[in-house]
Amino acid sequence: MPPTATTTAPLPFAPAGAVARIAAASRRTQQPQSGGDLVSLAMGEPDFDTPAQVTEAANASLRAGRTHYSPLLGEPALREALAEKLGGIAGTPVSAADILITQGGTAGLAASILGIVDPGDKVVVPDPTYSLYADLVNMAGGVVVPVPLAPDLHWDLDRLAVALDGAKLFVFCNPGNPTGIVHGRAELEALAGLLDGTPTLVISDEAYADLDFTGRPFTSALSLDGLRDRTVYCQTFSKSYAMTGWRVGYLWGPSPLIQAAARIHNTFNGSVNTVAQDAALVAVRTCDADIARMRAEYEARREIMRTELARIPGLTLSSPEGAFYQFPRYDLDLPSAEVVAALRTTYGVAVRPGGEFGARGEGHLRLSYAADAESITEGVRRLANGLADLR
Numbered sequence: 001m002p003p004t005a006t007t008t009a010p011l012p013f014a015p016a017g018a019v020a021r022i023a024a025a026s027r028r029t030q031q032p033q034s035g036g037d038l039v040s041l042a043m044g045e046p047d048f049d050t051p052a053q054v055t056e057a058a059n060a061s062l063r064a065g066r067t068h069y070s071p072l073l074g075e076p077a078l079r080e081a082l083a084e085k086l087g088g089i090a091g092t093p094v095s096a097a098d099i100l101i102t103q104g105g106t107a108g109l110a111a112s113i114l115g116i117v118d119p120g121d122k123v124v125v126p127d128p129t130y131s132l133y134a135d136l137v138n139m140a141g142g143v144v145v146p147v148p149l150a151p152d153l154h155w156d157l158d159r160l161a162v163a164l165d166g167a168k169l170f171v172f173c174n175p176g177n178p179t180g181i182v183h184g185r186a187e188l189e190a191l192a193g194l195l196d197g198t199p200t201l202v203i204s205d206e207a208y209a210d211l212d213f214t215g216r217p218f219t220s221a222l223s224l225d226g227l228r229d230r231t232v233y234c235q236t237f238s239k240s241y242a243m244t245g246w247r248v249g250y251l252w253g254p255s256p257l258i259q260a261a262a263r264i265h266n267t268f269n270g271s272v273n274t275v276a277q278d279a280a281l282v283a284v285r286t287c288d289a290d291i292a293r294m295r296a297e298y299e300a301r302r303e304i305m306r307t308e309l310a311r312i313p314g315l316t317l318s319s320p321e322g323a324f325y326q327f328p329r330y331d332l333d334l335p336s337a338e339v340v341a342a343l344r345t346t347y348g349v350a351v352r353p354g355g356e357f358g359a360r361g362e363g364h365l366r367l368s369y370a371a372d373a374e375s376i377t378e379g380v381r382r383l384a385n386g387l388a389d390l391r
């Protein structure tokens with residue numbers, strides 16, 4: 001006898017408070033998949049393949065039977081290689097004991113924020129910024145304090161000084177998503193000055209550190225004496241190495257902060273995929289030329305996008321200093337989500353609404369140049385048509 005369907009009463013379930021807090025405050029949107037005639041300038045990931053030697057390392061690792069649990073803090077060889085790399089960036093020796101391998105940058109951010117923030121703690125973030133930070137702070141029960149950026153999308157240091165008073169934590173990314181701005185040494189030194197003598201901690205998310213087009217060497221928060229001792233450095237293999245799907249990232253910071261993050265990370269994730277860590281080790285050791293190759297390509301595409309955008313009336317361009325984003329302001333009196341929806345459905349181009357990244361992102365669009373040159377030219381052409389019609 002086939003089973004007969006029975007009607008059951010709806011499950012009396014309400015999600016936990018953490019879920020409700022994230023849902024109530026989150027600005028994150030699910031992007032539609034590209035397809036048909038849609039040109040996507042919406043993606044936050046490289047369109048390059050992972051370098052071949054990295055993929056081959058994963059194959060070799062599998063063939064060698066490396067299919068067992070990895071140590072909870074990560075593979076020792078990978079942590080040693082990263083300690084050496086970070087020592088070069090910091091200009092002072094870095095201990096592998098203070099490195100935690102994470103499930104991508106996302107889990108590194110989650111582990112560090114949940115390891116630091118208690119309910120009611122004040123956490124300052126720039127507005128606009130990468131929207132995950134606020135969701136994680138809300139998950140922890142903390143209070144997000146968004147600080148509007150200056151008109152040039154750099155930090156407004158006066159506002160930041162006021163907001164940082166009594167803050168447990170300041171979280172930022174450099175280079176910036178969605179702004180494409182690079183916060184240079186002077187700006188970071190000013191931040192260190194504001195924090196001097198306070199117990200406020202910092203998370204510096206440097207996911208796009210290899211994509212700095214300012215012509216000056218990139219300054220990591222790690223390299224500043226005034227920041228290093230209070231900062232968790234968050235990094236990922238996703239962007240520099242075109243490894244978004246591999247899900248490997250890492251944290252470095254003062255021991256007690258890393259131990260706290262490790263406790264959370266181990267509880268949520270267990271250990272990180274062994275094969276992916278073996279591949280990541282080969283990436284650290286062998287990919288400098290690949291990073292340079294992809295970087296040169298992004299730089300050329302950035303120029304194409306900038307030139308094409310500059311032709312569009314009513315758009316105020318941002319300085320495309322780093323990452324692979326441009327964040328122009330438009331002069332229509334329409335919310336960015338509405339502009340983006342119209343551009344996608346009627347004009348066949350996908351971009352991200354500035355409002356997704358904070359209230360002060362409204363009036364902006366985020367365009368990614370991690371797309372090929374042809375898509376950039378065609379996408380910006382469609383954007384121009386759309387904006388002209390919406391006027």
Ligand SMILES: Cc1ncc(COP(=O)(O)O)c(C=O)c1O
Nearest residue numbers: 044104105106173177207236238
């Ligand atoms: C600034 C920033 N940090 C972290 C991440 C997350 O990286 P992952 O893919 O390693 O989780 C992203 C992804 O878009 C990002 O833009």
